Amino acid sequence: MSELCxxxxxxxxxxxxxxxVKDFSLQVAKGEIYGFLGPNGSGKTTSIRMMCGLITPDSGEGRCLGMDIFTQRERIKRRIGYMTQHFSMWGNLTIRENLMFMARLHGLEARKQCVEQTLDEMGLASRQHQQANMLSGGWKQRMALAACMLHKPSLLFLDxxxxxxxxxxxREFWQTLHHLSAEGMSILxxxxxxxxAERCHxxxxxSYGNLLASGTISSIIKAQNLTTIQIRGRFLTAIENRLQKIPGVEQTVIFGNSLYATSGEREKLKEIIAQIVSAEYEVSEVDTNLEDAFTWLMKNNGD
Ligand SMILES: Nc1ncnc2c1ncn2[C@@H]1O[C@H](COP(=O)(O)OP(=O)(O)OP(=O)(O)O)[C@@H](O)[C@H]1O
Ligand SMILES: [Mg+2]
Incomplete structure (x- = not known):
C-alpha cells in the first residue's frame, strides 16, 4: 500500500x-489530491482542524504525516500548510509584506530568500508590491496559498x-494544485x-457529520447504483412537475433543453417515463454524474 499522509x-x-463529526475515518496517500465535499455545516472545517492538529477530537485515533494527532500537534503544525476558509491575510500590506510577515511567524531563517523563491514559484513576483486589499479574489487566494507554503510543508489543507x-x-489555481501534486505534495x-470535485484524485x-462516501469518483457513482434518463424536447417543466409527483422518481433536474431523471429503481423509472413522456421527446439512458450521485446521497441521508 502506498505511503499514507x-x-x-x-x-x-x-x-x-x-x-x-461522527466516527470520521479517512486515508489519504502521498501526492494525492483529496476533495472534501458536503453541505454547509456538515463538518468539513471541523474535520480538517482535527486532522491538522488545531483542535483535539473527543475520541478516535489518527496520524498526520506519521505524527499522532493527539500528542504531536505542535510538530504536525510545523509540517503542514493550512489555508483557512476565510481570507486571513493583512489587507493593508502588500503581497511581499504579507509573506515576509508569515515567514517571521514561522520563524524561518533566510526569510528574504524564501519569500522571493515562493513569489517566483507562485507567479506572484510581478505583483509583489500590490496591496492585498486591491487584489482580485483570484490573486488573493494565490497569495494565501503562497503564504501557507513558505515553510515547505508536504501536506496542504485548503478549506x-x-x-x-x-x-x-x-482553473489556474487548480493547475497549480496539480503541479504541486505531481511534485509529491499531498492536498486535502x-x-x-x-x-x-471532478479534478480530484x-x-x-x-453530511451532518457522517462520512457518506469516499474513494474515486467512479467508485462513488457506481456505489449508489442509480439510473439516469435524459429527456430532450420542449416544455420540460411540465414533465418535471408530473414526474416529481410519482414515487420512484427520486430526483429531476433541467439543464437547457434536457431533463434528467434519476432513480435507484431502473425498471420502474423506465416504465414511468414511458407512460408520461410522449413520442415527440427523445429519451435515452445516460451515465449518472457526480452531481446526481451527491444530490441523491444528500436527499437520502437528511436529518
Ligand atoms: N467553534 C465552534 N463552536 C460551536 N459550534 C461549532 C464550532 N465550529 C463549528 N461548529 C458547528 O459545527 C457544525 C459543523 O461546522 P463546520 O464549520 O465544520 O462545517 P462545514 O462543513 O465546514 O460548513 P461550511 O461548508 O459552511 O464551511 C456546524 O453546525 C457549526 O455550527
Ligand atoms: Mg467550512
Whole structure:
C-alpha cells in the first residue's frame, strides 16, 4: 500500500451537545489530491482542524504525516500548510509584506530568500508590491496559498480556497494544485464546486457529520447504483412537475433543453417515463454524474 499522509479513524467531535463529526475515518496517500465535499455545516472545517492538529477530537485515533494527532500537534503544525476558509491575510500590506510577515511567524531563517523563491514559484513576483486589499479574489487566494507554503510543508489543507473566485482564476489555481501534486505534495481540499470535485484524485462526502462516501469518483457513482434518463424536447417543466409527483422518481433536474431523471429503481423509472413522456421527446439512458450521485446521497441521508 502506498505511503499514507493522513490516516485517521473514528474521529468524533462535539460542540456542547452538538455531535458535529461522527466516527470520521479517512486515508489519504502521498501526492494525492483529496476533495472534501458536503453541505454547509456538515463538518468539513471541523474535520480538517482535527486532522491538522488545531483542535483535539473527543475520541478516535489518527496520524498526520506519521505524527499522532493527539500528542504531536505542535510538530504536525510545523509540517503542514493550512489555508483557512476565510481570507486571513493583512489587507493593508502588500503581497511581499504579507509573506515576509508569515515567514517571521514561522520563524524561518533566510526569510528574504524564501519569500522571493515562493513569489517566483507562485507567479506572484510581478505583483509583489500590490496591496492585498486591491487584489482580485483570484490573486488573493494565490497569495494565501503562497503564504501557507513558505515553510515547505508536504501536506496542504485548503478549506474552500476558491470560493467566490472567477472560473479562469479557479482553473489556474487548480493547475497549480496539480503541479504541486505531481511534485509529491499531498492536498486535502474542500469545495462546493462540482467541476473542482471532478479534478480530484479521490473524494470524501460528509453530511451532518457522517462520512457518506469516499474513494474515486467512479467508485462513488457506481456505489449508489442509480439510473439516469435524459429527456430532450420542449416544455420540460411540465414533465418535471408530473414526474416529481410519482414515487420512484427520486430526483429531476433541467439543464437547457434536457431533463434528467434519476432513480435507484431502473425498471420502474423506465416504465414511468414511458407512460408520461410522449413520442415527440427523445429519451435515452445516460451515465449518472457526480452531481446526481451527491444530490441523491444528500436527499437520502437528511436529518
Ligand atoms: N467553534 C465552534 N463552536 C460551536 N459550534 C461549532 C464550532 N465550529 C463549528 N461548529 C458547528 O459545527 C457544525 C459543523 O461546522 P463546520 O464549520 O465544520 O462545517 P462545514 O462543513 O465546514 O460548513 P461550511 O461548508 O459552511 O464551511 C456546524 O453546525 C457549526 O455550527
Ligand atoms: Mg467550512
Amino acid at each position: 493522513i490516516d485517521v479513524n473514528n474521529l468524533n467531535k462535539y460542540f456542547g451537545k452538538n455531535h458535529v 474552500e480556497p476558491t470560493a467566490g473566485v472567477d472560473p479562469k482564476a479557479r 481540499v474542500s469545495t462546493h464546486y462540482m467541476d473542482e 479521490k473524494l470524501a462526502y460528509l
